[in-house]
Amino acid sequence: MSPVLSEFERAIGRGLFRVPECTECGAAVWPPSEFCSACLGGVRLGLGYGGGGVSGDGDKRLQGRIVECSMEMPAGRPAAGSVRSSFFCLVAFECGIRLIARLAAPVPPAPGDVVVLSSCGMSPDGAGYVFEVSTPDAPEDPANPANM
Numbered sequence: 505m506s507p508v509l510s511e512f513e514r515a516i517g518r519g520l521f522r523v524p525e526c527t528e529c530g531a532a533v534w535p536p537s538e539f540c541s542a543c544l545g546g547v548r549l550g551l552g553y554g555g556g557g558v559s560g561d562g563d564k565r566l567q568g569r570i571v572e573c574s575m576e577m578p579a580g581r582p583a584a585g586s587v588r589s590s591f592f593c594l595v596a597f598e599c600g601i602r603l604i605a606r607l608a609a610p611v612p613p614a615p616g617d618v619v620v621l622s623s624c625g626m627s628p629d630g631a632g633y634v635f636e637v638s639t640p641d642a643p644e645d646p647a648n649p650a651n652m
């Protein structure tokens with residue numbers, strides 16, 4: 505495993521999404537790799553984005569737009585009157601990376617809708633990454649009162 509990848513996975517394991525960037529042309533490099541896919545320059549990890557609650561620089565929000573989405577199953581057992589489903593969305597983030605992320609929302613998002621990265625991590629089996637996004641005007645996670 506390359507140093508960039510292991511560093512990336514350490515960060516994402518803590519809920520921090522550090523965007524791999526080319527040291528030559530500045531392009532975001534996805535998936536994380538030792539070399540830029542555009543110019544073969546070196547890659548370093550940029551500042552981290554997180555959903556807050558992570559010590560350090562995890563307070564920044566990474567914003568993106570829905571490209572397309574498909575419905576998954578309802579998320580858990582919905583409380584009365586608040587049926588929220590989760591959707592798998594292809595999201596184009598402002599840093600130039602496109603990811604499949606999960607969005608829990610009462611209605612399907614439309615292409616072009618703005619979302620923010622709300623959490624990220626390794627999948628339970630360690631075989632990949634999981635990303636969740638939320639709509640910026642949705643109520644914040646009540647377990648995370650840090651956004652004052």
Ligand SMILES: [Zn+2]
Pocket residue numbers: 526527528529530531540541542543544545
């Ligand atoms: Zn490059």
